[in-house]
Amino acid sequence: MSTQQEQQAQQDQRIEENLKHIKHRIVIFSGKGGVGKSTVAVNLAYAMKNRNHKVGLMDADITGPNIPQMTGLTGSPKIHEDGKRFYPQEKNGVSIVSMASLMPPDTALIWRGPLRSTVITQFLGDVLWGELDHLLADLPPGTGDEVLTAAQRMKPQTAVVVTTPQDVSLADCRRAVTMAKKLEIPRIAVVENMSGLICPHCDKSIDIFDSGGGEKLALETGATFLGRIPMEIETRIGGDIGQPAVLHRPESATARAFEEIATQLASLIKS
Ligand SMILES: Nc1ncnc2c1ncn2[C@@H]1O[C@H](COP(=O)(O)OP(=O)(O)OP(=O)(O)O)[C@@H](O)[C@H]1O
Ligand SMILES: [Mg+2]
Numbered sequence: 001m002s003t004q005q006e007q008q009a010q011q012d013q014r015i016e017e018n019l020k021h022i023k024h025r026i027v028i029f030s031g032k033g034g035v036g037k038s039t040v041a042v043n044l045a046y047a048m049k050n051r052n053h054k055v056g057l058m059d060a061d062i063t064g065p066n067i068p069q070m071t072g073l074t075g076s077p078k079i080h081e082d083g084k085r086f087y088p089q090e091k092n093g094v095s096i097v098s099m100a101s102l103m104p105p106d107t108a109l110i111w112r113g114p115l116r117s118t119v120i121t122q123f124l125g126d127v128l129w130g131e132l133d134h135l136l137a138d139l140p141p142g143t144g145d146e147v148l149t150a151a152q153r154m155k156p157q158t159a160v161v162v163t164t165p166q167d168v169s170l171a172d173c174r175r176a177v178t179m180a181k182k183l184e185i186p187r188i189a190v191v192e193n194m195s196g197l198i199c200p201h202c203d204k205s206i207d208i209f210d211s212g213g214g215e216k217l218a219l220e221t222g223a224t225f226l227g228r229i230p231m232e233i234e235t236r237i238g239g240d241i242g243q244p245a246v247l248h249r250p251e252s253a254t255a256r257a258f259e260e261i262a263t264q265l266a267s268l269i270k271s
Contacts, residue, residue, distance in 0.1 A: 011121065011122075011125045011126075012125075014085075014125035014126065015121070015124045015125040015153060018124060018125060018127070018129055019124075019154075019155060021129065021130060021131050021132065022056070022129060022131075022132045022134075022135045023132065023133050023134070024133060024134045024135070024157055024158070024269055025134075025135050025137070025154050025155060025156040025157060025158075026044075026134060026135070026136045026137070026156055026157075026158045026159070026160060026265075027060075027136075027137045027139055027147075027150055027151055027154065027156045027158075027159050027160070027180075027185070028040055028041040028044070028136060028137065028138050028139060028160045028162060029139040029147055029159065029160075029161060029162070029176055029180075030141060030161055030162040030163060030169075030172070030173050030176050031141070031142060031143060031161075031169075031171075031172030031173045031174070031175045031176040032141055032142075032163070032164075032168075032169050032172040032173065033141035033142070034141070035141075035162050035163060035164045035169055035173075035193055035194070036162055036164070036193035036194060036229070037138055037139065037141070037162045038059075038061070038066045038067060038070055038138050038239075039070065039193070039235065039239055040160065040162050040191055040193060040229070040258075041057060041067070041136050041137075041138035042057070042067065042070045042071055042138075042239075042244045043244050043245055043246045043254070043255070043258040044136060044160070044258060044261065044262055044265065045057045045094050045134075045136050046092065046094060046244050046246040046247050047246050047258045047259050047261070047262035048133070048134055048136075048262055048265075048266075049092075049093050049094050050246065050259075050262075051262065051266070053133040053134055054095075054131060054132050054133045054134075055093075055094045055095070055132065055133065055134050055135075055136065056088060056094070056095040056096075056097075056129050056132045056134070056135040056136070057071075057094050057095065057096045057097075057135075057136050057138065058096075058097050058098075058123050058124075058127075058135060058136070058137045058138070059096070059097065059098035059099065059100065059138050060120050060123070060137045060138055060139045060140065060146055060150050061099075061138060061139065061140040061146075062099050062109065062111065062116040062119050062120070062140070062146060063099075063108075063109045063110075063111065063116065063140070064140060065098045065099045065100035066100075066138075066239075067096060067098045067100070067138060068096070068098050068100045068101055068242075069100070069239075069240070069242060070239050070242060070244065071091045071092070071094070071096060071242055071244065072091060072241070072242025072243065073089055073091040073096055073098070073101065073242070075089065075101065076089075076101050076102065077089050077097065077101060077102070077127075080128060084126060085126045085127065085128055086126065086127060086128070087127070087128050088127055088128070088129060089101060092247060095129065095130075095132070097123050097127050099119060113144060113145030113146065114145065116145060116146045117145050117146050117148075117149035120146050120149045120150050120153065121149060121153055124153050124154060135154070137150050137154060137156070143175060143176060143179045147179070148183075151179075151180070151183045151185065152183065156185055157185070157186050157187060157269070158185065158186070158187040158188075158189065158265070158268065158269060159180040159183075159185040159187070159188045159189065160189050160190075160191055160226070160265070161173050161176045161177055161180065161188065161189065161190050161191070161223065162190075162191050162193055163190060163191070163192055163193070163213065163214050163217060164192070164193055164194045164195075164209045164213075165192055165194070165195055165207075165209045165210040165211050165212060165213035165214060166209040166210050166213065167210075167213070169209070169213070170213045170214075170216070170217050173190070173217060174217060174220075174221065177190070177217070177221045177223055178221075181221075187224065187268055187269070187271075188221070188222075188223040188224070189218075189223055189224045189225070189226045189264075189265065189268055190214050190215075190217055190218040190221075190223045190224070190225050190226065191214065191226050191227060191228075191229065191261060192211075192212075192213065192214025192215065192225075192227070192228040192229070193228075193229045193231075194208070194209050194229070194230075194231045195207075195209075195211050195214070195228035195229060195230055195231070196208070196211055196228075196230050196231065197230070197231040197232075198230050198231065198232050198253055200232075200233055205230060208231070211228070214228065215228075224264075224268050226261045226264040226265055226268070227257060227260050227261040227264055228257060229254060229257040229258065229261070230253050230254060230257060232245075232252060232253060232254050234249060234252065234254075235252070235254045245258065246258050246259070
């Protein structure tokens, strides 16, 4: 066996070992950018943590990592004494790993797909995740290399496809559902985000992007519809300043929607 093959085999073993201790793996993705994958990943992670589950959150968006900013995570991870592996960081009880914590601020990583996939493989094998009930992976937009790597190496039992309600997003997300099916992810769920803007003046909902498309997509594709999340200005602000709605505005319409979606997700996982 060549040295490279040996290293590959060792890494496969480390991933295998890690996955044995992570009961449930969930990939959050969508065919389209900017629909709220990271927002959904962060708030779902905290909604599950609120149910006393041990939760890990892997920022698998290597070139556009947003999880530290959205959770308020600062600093960098602690390295294991072997000098090779490292521990996830912890923020409000959730274990987090992100490329943003491993490089200087404002650095642009101009990496091709295979290199980005290598980082995902390292996040799975070289991070000491420990015992987890759920590991959520926030994936980059589209159906490219890293999405494929995460979906294959992480062996997720559930895919959560995030869409906004309008037709252009639905078309892309239909492709994401098709990809999840091809990858044989056993459970596929759809979340509709930005489902109506809640007017801060009159509290009425304005259907900027239409409404109901996510449920239609789920029906058409046989996926499970988990629910809708409205658009709220404070949710965007919370994302910018590291204060997730579920933790910092638990009474808000956004947080209540996430709690309901977490309940639906929990029953899907048990099914
Ligand atoms: N329900 C919501 N209400 C208000 N703002 C939202 C909502 N969902 C997401 N946003 C905001 O929209 C922007 C895009 O969201 P986010 O970064 O979660 O999307 P994404 O799909 O992860 O994007 P990318 O494809 O770039 O990774 C962010 O500024 C976020 O705070
Ligand atoms: Mg994102």
